[in-house]
Amino acid sequence: MRTLEEQARERREKLSKKHGVGSNVKKIARVMWWTGFFGAITIIPAALWYTGKADKWLALAEKESIYLSARLGMTVNNIEVSGREKTDTNALLAAIGQKPGTPIITFDVDAARERIEELSWVRNATVERQLPDTLIVSIVERKPLAIWQTTDRNHVLIDGDGEQLQNYELGDYLDLPVLVGADAPKSAAEMLGILQTIPDLYAQVTGAQRIGQRRWNIQLANGMFVRLPEQDMDKAWQRLAMLNREHDILERDVLIVDLRLPDRTFVRLTPGAAELRRNPPKKEGAV
Structure with a gap:
């Protein structure tokens, strides 16, 4: 007959074997699961990419994400x-x-x-x-800057970049100056910016003609033409303002004010005023 000590030792050995096998099975199962997981996220996409099916998988994922976002x-x-x-x-x-x-x-x-x-x-x-x-x-x-008269005498609204605007009523912009000249739109912003620095004079401006792709002639509301130089337009425009302050030149019978030379001003009278100057009326009683 086995002693109690021998029986206890035998039970411990059986329990040890039983738990040892179960533990190994669980370890093997965990290893297999992690192996499968990493295979899914590495080997499978790599295989899809290698076989050219990754794009389909990505497209499907994108389509599903769009659907879910809408939901x-x-x-x-x-x-x-x-x-x-x-x-x-x-x-x-x-x-x-x-x-x-x-x-x-x-x-x-x-x-x-x-x-x-x-x-x-x-x-x-x-x-x-x-x-x-x-x-x-x-x-x-865009902000309308002027009206450009094209070579076929159509009128187009332009902005400061010379861009032609569309879908507007021309009658809403008749207070803007009319520009003439093939390259007038791209050069207008600088010129009109200078003219606007003297608001009283700019209020009289009705149009401007581009001459030789170099300079401008300005038309005023009273019918006067102002010839500006190619360089130093601002100084010439200030000189016109001074002439008007000192001599009321805008109120006189002047057709052209030529400011192209920096040190002198040329003035041409209107035809009527020039005729009167050439043939002044005779005084009563004169022979």
Whole structure:
């Protein structure tokens, strides 16, 4: 008969064997699981990429993410626009190109901005997504500067960059000066900026003609023409202001004021005034 000590030792040995096998099975199972996991995230994508199927997997993932974002409410429900005054609303919405209810994460803000800036009245634009459901569009419109008379005698509204504007009523801008000359639009901003520095004189300006792609002749409301030099237009314009202050030259029968030379001014009278100067009326009683 075995002693109690021998029986206890035998039970301990059996228990030790039993737990040892179970522990090894669990360890093997854990190793197999982690091996499978890392295989899924490394070997499988690598295999898909090698076989050319990774693009399909990525496309499917992208499609699913877009679908889920829409289910979560990330769709275009609001379009907020600031800065619009002259730009046609329908043309602007068409340029934005995103219909309400479509997923907002697919919206290409750069492409939309480029389309918006192609509209004639838009100088520049910014487009942003405001999640979850709003597009923010901010535009800076062009400012009309003058009316350009083209070579075929049509009249076109232009801005300071010489860009031709569209979709307007010409009658709304008849107070702007009329420019003549093939290269007048691209050179007008500098010239008109100088003329505007003396508001009283600029208020009399009705038009300007570009001469030889070098200089300008300015037409005033009283029919007078002012010939400006190619260089130092600002000094010549200030000289005209001085002549008007000291001699009221704008009130006289003068057809042309020539300011092209910096040290002298030439004046041509109107035909009527010139005739009177050549043939002054005889005094009564004179023989």
